[in-house]
Amino acid sequence: MAEAHQAVAFQFTVTPEGVDFRLSREALKHVYLSGINSWKKRLIRIKNGILRGVYPGSPTSWLVVVMATVGSSFCNVDVSLGLVGCIQRCLPQGCGPYQTPQTRALLSMAIFSTGVWVTGIFFFRQTLKLLLSYHGWMFEMHGKTSNLTRIWAYLESVRPLLDDEEYYRMEMLAKEFQNKTAPRLQKYLVLKSWWASNYVSDWWEEYIYLRGRSPLMVNSNYYVMDLVLIKNTDVQAARLGNIIHAMIMYRRKLDREEIKPVMALGIVPMCSYQMERMFNTTRVPGKETDVLQHLSDSRHVAVYHKGRFFKLWLYEGSRLLKPQDLEMQFQRILDDPSPPQPGEEKLAALTAGGRVEWAQARQAFFSSGKNKAALEAIERAAFFVALDEESYRYDPEDEASLSLYGKALLHGNCYNRWFDKSFTLISFKNGQLGLNAEHAWADAPIIGHLWEFVLGTDSFHLGYTETGHCLGKPNPALPPPTRLQWDIPKQCQAVIESSYQVAKALADDVELYCFQFLPFGKGLIKKCRTSPDAFVQIALQLAHFRDRGKFCLTYEASMTRMFREGRTETVRSCTSESTAFVQAMVEKSHAKADLRDLFQKAAKKHQNMYRLAMTGAGIDRHLFCLYLVSKYLGVSSPFLAEVSTVVGCVLCPTALLHPGLGPSHEGAQPVFCLAGSPEAPWRAGPAFLPTPQLGLRSWAQREQHPLRVVGVLVTGNRQTYDLSGGDSTTETSEAVAGRGRAEWGPGSSHKPYVACAKGTTGWWPGSSCTLSRTVPGSEYVADTTCRTGALGVWHLTGCGLHCRCSRNPGVSPPARSPNPRSACLTQSSTPITWVLEVALAL
DSSP: OHHHHHTOSEEEEEETTEEEEEEOHHHHHHHHHHHHHHHHHHHHHHHHHHHHHTTTOOHHHHHHHHHHHHHHHHTTOOTTTTHHHHHHHHSOOSSSTTOSHHHHHHHHHHHHHHHHHHHHHHHHHHHHHHHHHOOGGGGTTSOOOOOOOHHHHHHHHHGGGSOHHHHHHHHHHHHHIIIIIHHHHHHHHHHHHHHSSOTTHHHIIIIIIITOOSOSTTTTOEEEEOOSSOOOOSOHHHHHHHHHHHHHHHHHHHHTTOSOOOEETTTEEOOOGGGGGSSSEEEEOOSSOOEEEEOSOOOEEEEEETTEEEEEEOEETTEEOOHHHHHHHHHHHHHOOOOOOTTTTTGGGGGTSOHHHHHHHHHHHSSSHHHHHHHHHHHTSSOEEEEOSSOOOOOTTOTTHHHHHHHHHHHTTSSSSOTTBSEEEEEOTTSOEEEEEOSSSOOHHHHHHHHHHHHHHIIIIIOBOTTSOBSSOOOTTSOOOEEOOOOOOHHHHHHHHHHHHHHHHHHHTOOOOOOOOOSOOHHHHHHTTOOHHHHHHHHHHHHHHHHHSSOOOBEEEEEOTTSTTOOEEEEEOOOHHHHHHHHHHHHTOSOHHHHHHHHHHHHHHHHHHHHHHHTTOOSHHHHHHHHHHHHHHTOOOHHHHHHHHOOSOOBOBOOBOOTTSSTTSTTOOOBOOOEEOSSSOOOBSSSOOOOTTOEEOOOOOOSSSOOOOOSEEEOSSSEEEETTSOOOEEOOHHHHHHTTOOEEOTTOSOOOOOOOOTTSOOOOSSSEEEEEOSSOOEEEEEEOOOOTTOOEEEEEEEEOSEEEEOOOTTOOOOOOOSSOTTOOOEEEOSOOHHHHHHHHHO
16 A cells, blocks of 8 residues: 555545645656656657658758858859749748848758758669669579569479479469469559558468467467576576666667667668567457557566566666666565465466467456456566576586476466567576567567677676676665556456466477587588578488488578568478488488589578578468468469468478577587477477477487487387377388388387386386387487486497387386377487588588
């Protein structure tokens, strides 16, 4: 109640003697300072709006033009060719400020100069648009750009995946579409491009993100790690104080439009539109589609700790709280012993479950009263802060530490992240941080710019004391953070528990494996005169073919921010050139010079396709928009229907660049998060994880005898069980071996089965087992020790035809299940030599 009274500027009481007014000077002071701060921001925006409106001109250039015109007049040189005299005769007569001839002449010259200045700005702008529309510089020294249309470029992209008959059928559909349906649909897209700032992005945001009804957690949201090789402080509250202060400083720069756009080659600016919704943004659930709610300003953050929600003010009046003040406020939250209210602890699980269920619960239980006020405090916050009681950090001695760290950032315990906020700042007990970001409002590079600024400011500008606390003394007179009050009925608690179970099942189905690749970095790849991106993409094609025995559609995201409000475009990395190189590598009959030539052709092809995607000549976004127009018009197109249903196995790999562990450190490669399934699309990128039906896939390769142990257990000659959560399937031994999976040998009397419940150890019933392989294999010892979130490990021990299976005595085996979701995922501890083999081919 004390905080509530302080927030009221004045109170009055009606008595028999009259009305008694009580003014709060402190509250009035805060209101006054808040108004001053708001008007300062408005004036700055007005000034920036004027300067932006006359760009590339400036007030200085206008003054130069006026002075040149006036100076020429005094020199009896009429640069206006009589226009100044015409303007002077058109000025109204009277006894106003135009009384004297000198004043009328100066005003006429000022008007003429302004016209010349505005005309010059217009022509400069048009010239600049033409220059920025030229993208040929990206293709210089790389040959001529292909003249194929997007339709035929699509056919080229699927050619490696189709046999001759299937390709001929697709070619006929494409010709029919190009000649009949496409021209009509294209006219509507051209019409939209005339009045829309971007003919793709609004539809992409709505249909790909906001209309999705599956949980945001794992499926859409992504995570960002902290510095993994640098440790600033172990004090949780102190680290938060510096980081949040730096974040609000970055927001202030955004509000004042002081952040310069990213420039390609230092010349071509990238669109900064996505940055506008970085702060003060929430994804509000709806039954059919969600809505992004963005506020112009927010002066507080919402905090979650031990099942309680708090509202923490970032300002004292108009002054941003200093890091030491923020540290004190967060320490007050950490020291608060109050228990959660009924239903409060798992409330955030609503944002982790299905969107329809969350929308219905929001309308039923959070549309009025204290629940509405508390929910608005969260949704109107600048961002969300989660204070975890666990500690995570990269430990070179613990192979699973980075994986556990990433998994905690990705989904936590399913109810300690508010997945609807633009981003959640996650703080662990040991001072380590991370972000969980919602994907609809922007793509990962945007949050990367924020994180780079924040970590740099924290490490090099703000700093800490020797004891790890923020510099300076806090103000103890600040009011403490406010607990949010809830009134959650039993019916709502049941909905919360249901959403939590959905989210928990999804989180338990995710296997994440992050690791360092140390043999070499991008420096060695560049010495081979090859793009590191193309190198990794081709290496992944080789690994996937060795694992599955076939190629698949491959998705890599390319940014299109050289266009206004541009987001991404698809690069289809599975090309005819890359498949030719992979097949040559697998055959092992080609000379290194031939392999090198094939690799260079594949790399050049990939780089050219990436440039085409960046410059708006990609395939998928255009086909996506044509497909939407066909649906709006009710036009049936067999080609678009075929394109929209061709899924197969989509491989989407990109590097996850951790600060301090990125390509700028030779020998310390980016971390990769690989995921996949032969039945559905899968992707891996900046911590992009698969859909609920998918699980982790990784490859253990040796130069001569590759054995893939990819999380599939075979119990019998023909029966397979998939650890990703799929049902058991029955296949021939040849089919299983063709996919490169570990297979139970024919004629054996044992049926190996590995299962691992949380907190127990893996086990094998039986003392020996046999693995059949197309190439005589190696002897293995299974070290299946497993704990929550860790991975089982296979160790190569030498050559042979059998494997020895060790078991932990005294551990009772769990009940055998045809769908072992909690089984240990086997993972090779040997180097991933498919990357090394590609390097050797160079």
